[in-house]
Amino acid sequence: MSIAIIANPLAGRGRARKVAQAVQQLLTEQKVDFEMLFTQHAGHAIELADKASDKHPVVAALGGDGTAREVLAAVWQKPTAFGVIPGGTGNDYARGLGIPRDIRGALKVLVEGAAGPFDVGLEHDDPFGQLASIGFPVDVIMHVNAHRDGLIKGPAAFLAGVASTLRNLRHYQARITVDDQVVEKDVVGVFVMNMPYAGGGMQFAPQARHDSGEFQVLIVEHISKWDLATTLPKIYSGRHLSHPAVSIVSGKNVTIEGPSLPIMLDGDIFPARPVKASIRPGAAKVIIPKGALRD
Numbered sequence: 001m002s003i004a005i006i007a008n009p010l011a012g013r014g015r016a017r018k019v020a021q022a023v024q025q026l027l028t029e030q031k032v033d034f035e036m037l038f039t040q041h042a043g044h045a046i047e048l049a050d051k052a053s054d055k056h057p058v059v060a061a062l063g064g065d066g067t068a069r070e071v072l073a074a075v076w077q078k079p080t081a082f083g084v085i086p087g088g089t090g091n092d093y094a095r096g097l098g099i100p101r102d103i104r105g106a107l108k109v110l111v112e113g114a115a116g117p118f119d120v121g122l123e124h125d126d127p128f129g130q131l132a133s134i135g136f137p138v139d140v141i142m143h144v145n146a147h148r149d150g151l152i153k154g155p156a157a158f159l160a161g162v163a164s165t166l167r168n169l170r171h172y173q174a175r176i177t178v179d180d181q182v183v184e185k186d187v188v189g190v191f192v193m194n195m196p197y198a199g200g201g202m203q204f205a206p207q208a209r210h211d212s213g214e215f216q217v218l219i220v221e222h223i224s225k226w227d228l229a230t231t232l233p234k235i236y237s238g239r240h241l242s243h244p245a246v247s248i249v250s251g252k253n254v255t256i257e258g259p260s261l262p263i264m265l266d267g268d269i270f271p272a273r274p275v276k277a278s279i280r281p282g283a284a285k286v287i288i289p290k291g292a293l294r295d
Contacts, residue, residue, distance in 0.1 A: 002033040003110065004052035004059045005085065006045045006071050009038055011063030016087035020062055022103050023085060032111055039067070049074035057081060058287060060110055064088020065130055069266035072120065073127040076284035081115045083287040089200065090267060092130055096195030096210060098292045114290045117211045117282035121194050124276055128265040129210065129284075131198050132277050134256060135172065135189030135220075136228075138264040139165040140199065162199075166229055171222040174258035178217050178251035188228065191218040192254050192277050199235075205248060206238040211294065213281035214250050221245040253278045 009017040020036060027034045035056065037048045049059050049071040060083030061071035068084050075082050086094040086101045094101055099109050121128045143164045171188045191198065193205035193216045205216035223231070223245045234240040241248065256275035263270045 001058060002035070002056045003027075003083070004035045004037060004049070004056040005062050006048050006052065006059065006067065007036060007038050007087070008045060008061075008063030008067040011067055011088040013089070016063045016067075019085065019087035019103060023062065023107065026104065026107055027111075030107075030111070039063075043070065045070035046074045053078050053080040058083050058110070060085055060287070061093075062087050065090050065093050065267040068093040069128055069130070069268060072118075072129045072284060076118075076120045076127055076280075079285075081285040081287050082118065083110045085110065088267075090198070092195065092197040092200065093266075095197045095201060096130065096208075097286060097288050099288065109289050110287055112290070113287045114293050115285045116288050116293050118284040118286040119194055119210055119213060120280045120283040121192065121215065122278050122280065123192075123263060123265055123270070124273070126265055126270060128194070130193075130195050130266040131204075131264075132192040132254075132275060133190060133198075133264050134174075134261045134275060135187060136165050136169060137189050137191060137198065138262050138269065139168075139170075141264050141267055142262075142269060162232060166225050169225050169228065172259050172261065174256055176217070176219060176249075177253075177255045177257075178215075178249045179253055181249055181251065183219070183249075185219060186222040187219060188223060189220045190256055190275075191220075192275070193218060194279070202232075202235040203238045204235060204240075206241075207248075207250075210286065211282065213279065214252050215254060215277065215279055217249045217251065217254055219247050219249070221247075 007020040058081045061068040062085040123132045193208040196208045208216040254277040260272040
């Protein structure tokens, strides 16, 4: 089996470059047939992964969740299996797939793991694998992206973004349709989740799975800054779901109408538009630990 690795050297504020060097050394020592390709600009991973999928049965993303989304976008309609080597800031693809975040553990899964089904979300025509969201989570990511060169790295960078966003918390009137369920809410954020985690380990939707065939839609209604600040720490354990302003609806098709807001897909920011998301159950193949395969 040959593997192509699409590496974003800038991910994780430069951490991915060091991860890529270690991966090259370890795979060479293990005599694994691999090719390492480095991205040079946003969107380049899609181009590289598309070409690599013609030669390799496995194409892996090395970087953050944005890099993973680009590789997924290139291969999800092909027989190629998709892999993940965490090297970014949040690494929530890895968390959701049960892939260790240490280099040796992640490579062991990539080389010895099994290919399982992976549901692909489409927001209009843009694929995503982790989540689509509007509102305060988008503001958090925009803050993180704007401070890439800062000293704060990893999950702490998301917490810094949360602190900044809370000071200017906004709310919006939205009409949310999930399959045949329609609700109108005054919200601060809506998350269309395909996996449990976002924001560097925040467990927004504990029941979300990449192979469940449906989204978990987390709705956070208008809430005070203080209330949100005290509730956010509970997200790491999933205890936030008991808050009266928080609810989850599951379904295959989601639309969110209201003010035109930027959309975040797996850490990447897309132009403002009404959200229109649908799921394609089992449309892609992903390399995961053998023990994580479901019967």
